[in-house]
Amino acid sequence: MPAFTLRSFPPLCRVLSALVVPVFALAEEVPTTDPCSQPSPVEMAKEAGVELPRYPWHLANIWWTFKEPVKDFESLSVDVTIDRDVPADYNLYIAPVGVAEINGLMFYGGIQTNINGWADPESRERVHREHGGIFSRWSSDKKTPIGLDHVRVAGPDCLVESAGYEGEFASVRRPLKWSKGTWIYQIRKAETVEVEGQPATWFECRIQSPAGEWHPIGKLRFEGRDFTYWAKHSAFVEVYATQPLPRSPIPKVEVTFGWPQVNGRPAAVTGASAHYPDRGTQAGPDCATIRAEGEAVRVSVGKIFKRDPAKRSHPLRLDPAGG
Numbered sequence: 001m002p003a004f005t006l007r008s009f010p011p012l013c014r015v016l017s018a019l020v021v022p023v024f025a026l027a028e029e030v031p032t033t034d035p036c037s038q039p040s041p042v043e044m045a046k047e048a049g050v051e052l053p054r055y056p057w058h059l060a061n062i063w064w065t066f067k068e069p070v071k072d073f074e075s076l077s078v079d080v081t082i083d084r085d086v087p088a089d090y091n092l093y094i095a096p097v098g099v100a101e102i103n104g105l106m107f108y109g110g111i112q113t114n115i116n117g118w119a120d121p122e123s124r125e126r127v128h129r130e131h132g133g134i135f136s137r138w139s140s141d142k143k144t145p146i147g148l149d150h151v152r153v154a155g156p157d158c159l160v161e162s163a164g165y166e167g168e169f170a171s172v173r174r175p176l177k178w179s180k181g182t183w184i185y186q187i188r189k190a191e192t193v194e195v196e197g198q199p200a201t202w203f204e205c206r207i208q209s210p211a212g213e214w215h216p217i218g219k220l221r222f223e224g225r226d227f228t229y230w231a232k233h234s235a236f237v238e239v240y241a242t243q244p245l246p247r248s249p250i251p252k253v254e255v256t257f258g259w260p261q262v263n264g265r266p267a268a269v270t271g272a273s274a275h276y277p278d279r280g281t282q283a284g285p286d287c288a289t290i291r292a293e294g295e296a297v298r299v300s301v302g303k304i305f306k307r308d309p310a311k312r313s314h315p316l317r318l319d320p321a322g323g
Contacts, residue, residue: 036090040249045304050285050306057238063232064233064234074188078097082255089245090245115134116173121148132173150221174217272292273316276312286307
């Protein structure tokens, strides 16, 4: 019996060949599923002719100046809009509260693509939970250790930490699958208790989703009963390092911070400024631009470039009317 091959059927061979080529062509044209993708930091730095500092990298710092301190502090809220989903392949920290101060006690917080901490305060084994919210405070002098008795979790999935590698601090973190859209980060005053004969007050961190649902993150305890919020506010965007991802790439993303709200009202802002650190522990590669958009401030993160030193800090002309 003669052997049969495709060559025995020329018309069939031509049909199959016509089908195979478009399939491979289609595979080559499939776009990336990562909306934040860009070259690695090493590649971008080499192309720009700059050196990379050590992590963490503060890509953008923003400061608002208030008319005066706010007495009888009850709450702080800042909305933040992310223009795209940022996967956990990046270590991105968006901090609507870069640093804040009440009665000389400093705190900070925001959302991260990779939260980590202790699930078990006894073992202190570090675990990683991907996207989530974070709320942290320093001790009064940043030198005296502050224990986990200053931390109250919002649920069994929370992580905690008390350490001194960034100044003595205590922190609560909780998984939250944040994505593109507008979120509201809020710190609000809760109950006042007595600790060793002195008043102390719990402040709660919670985050509102674009759908309007509030997600509690946890509470931190501060010494005192009545509080005054200082006459300024800050926010930042950072790329940081973790054990699973020690050299995080830089995501292409746009982050917009709204006008700070103190005690449920727009803060009496008298000015705002943008800063791009290139020295010290906050130094980062230049890959972000900060600009005012009405009453909001937008941070655009992209490729690394060489910044004009004269433009390392600049004012932001906010328009509360949105014009």
